[in-house]
Amino acid sequence: MSATSDPLTPSRSFPETQTVWIADRLSEGEAGLMLANGYVMESYVRPLSIYCSKIGLARMVRIDADDLVHGFFANRLSNSEYLKSWLTSGLRLRQWLRNGLHFYVHELRRQNATQLGLHIGGQALSEEVLSEGAAHDHEFERAWALAALDLAMKETKEELETRNRRDEWEMFWSHHVEGVPHAKIGERFQLSAAQVAQRAFAVGAQLRDALCGILRKDGALGSEIDVEVRSMMEVLNELRS
Amino acid sequence: MNSDPDLHHDDFGASRAVAMRLFCAILGPNAHPIDRLAARCTASDGAQWSSQVLAAFVPVPKSIESWITWKDMAKTGIRESDLHAGDPLALAAFLQYLCAIAGALAFDGTVITKTSAVEIRRALNVVGPLIEPRWQDTFRRARVRLDQIKEIGSTK
Numbered sequence: 366m367s368a369t370s371d372p373l374t375p376s377r378s379f380p381e382t383q384t385v386w387i388a389d390r391l392s393e394g395e396a397g398l399m400l401a402n403g404y405v406m407e408s409y410v411r412p413l414s415i416y417c418s419k420i421g422l423a424r425m426v427r428i429d430a431d432d433l434v435h436g437f438f439a440n441r442l443s444n445s446e447y448l449k450s451w452l453t454s455g456l457r458l459r460q461w462l463r464n465g466l467h468f469y470v471h472e473l474r475r476q477n478a479t480q481l482g483l484h485i486g487g488q489a490l491s492e493e494v495l496s497e498g499a500a501h502d503h504e505f506e507r508a509w510a511l512a513a514l515d516l517a518m519k520e521t522k523e524e525l526e527t528r529n530r531r532d533e534w535e536m537f538w539s540h541h542v543e544g545v546p547h548a549k550i551g552e553r554f555q556l557s558a559a560q561v562a563q564r565a566f567a568v569g570a571q572l573r574d575a576l577c578g579i580l581r582k583d584g585a586l587g588s589e590i591d592v593e594v595r596s597m598m599e600v601l602n603e604l605r606s
Numbered sequence: 607m608n609s610d611p612d613l614h615h616d617d618f619g620a621s622r623a624v625a626m627r628l629f630c631a632i633l634g635p636n637a638h639p640i641d642r643l644a645a646r647c648t649a650s651d652g653a654q655w656s657s658q659v660l661a662a663f664v665p666v667p668k669s670i671e672s673w674i675t676w677k678d679m680a681k682t683g684i685r686e687s688d689l690h691a692g693d694p695l696a697l698a699a700f701l702q703y704l705c706a707i708a709g710a711l712a713f714d715g716t717v718i719t720k721t722s723a724v725e726i727r728r729a730l731n732v733v734g735p736l737i738e739p740r741w742q743d744t745f746r747r748a749r750v751r752l753d754q755i756k757e758i759g760s761t762k
Contacts, residue, residue: 602732
């Protein structure tokens with residue numbers, strides 16, 4: 366039996382070695398590339414789109430934010446080398462994509478300007494575009510934190526539903542989010558407080574594993590997960606400027 | 607509360623509170639008390655809860671000795687294990703403890719705790735914006751004082 370199939374046993378910890386899921390997919394040829402591209406689009410479209418809306422990036426090129434991000438993915442991911450370049454960049458995948466999006470917007474603006482017979486851009490383009498992105502780092506990190514948590518929740522709930530254990534998500538939610546005592550939840554599900562505590566704990570571990578998987582695909586090491594989670598909490602709590 | 611939320615729907619309100627609590631659950635015993643306190647303050651009844659907790663802080667101290675007395679009283683309600691488990695009473699005591707530290711700092715710059723300046727600053731930054739305006743101002747002034755102390759230290 367695998368560790369995750371037993372609801373009362375927390376899943377094993379991730380190993381410390383960095384095993385980049387996307388690198389493995391890219392080594393599998395066309396089919397792997399499609400999987401990797403699919404994962405990137407599914408996981409990053411929302412935070413990038415929210416980011417575009419919040420900082421007005423889409424308005425610069427007069428495109429809807431979702432359309433802009435989908436256009437960016439279509440343009441960049443059609444190049445099989447794009448994700449391979451990320452692997453050697455030393456950046457987190459989210460930062461790589463955000464920078465790429467800024468470059469893509471700059472390209473669109475340049476195209477539009479050329480069509481109108483104007484000239485934009487010039488020297489030190491990289492620095493200009495990257496500093497533009499860095500200035501809005503907080504907005505993006507905030508959108509990313511929520512998106513990653515959303516994805517982890519979705520994955521956990523789907524896994525529980527597959528095993529007909531949706532009730533355990535409700536127990537976890539009631540206790541950890543709504544603050545209902547275990548004993549009270551137990552009355553609803555005809556379980557003892559200890560049984561509810563065990564199930565809620567196991568779901569918490571499963572959610573943690575799901576988030577770990579997402580963060581590792583983004584390029585984090587297994588040993589950095591707690592630090593990553595704390596920085597996600599901080600970015601959510603920071604003052605609105 | 608909906609257990610299938612869209613966390614992006616309202617990322618400064620209810621969704622943020624849900625996210626904070628989920629992150630605390632993910633960290634489990636490793637969640638820092640500051641983050642647990644922030645999660646409690648961002649809950650739907652968080653503002654009301656913190657106001658009630660802070661309403662016990664009367665009269666407002668007018669000397670460093672009074673702030674220290676408050677801090678010591680709050681400390682008696684904090685049991686580390688309860689705090690790490692997110693116990694509401696322990697969190698309430700922790701909020702009062704933090705307010706006493708902030709109050710003393712804002713009063714005349716006195717640091718009445720052995721906790722590191724980095725940790726105090728983080729607590730002031732994270733919890734400060736989540737509590738009632740009067741205390742937000744105290745936390746803000748405490749943060750300014752803390753920065754001044756740091757600057758004095760770095761020029762010595």
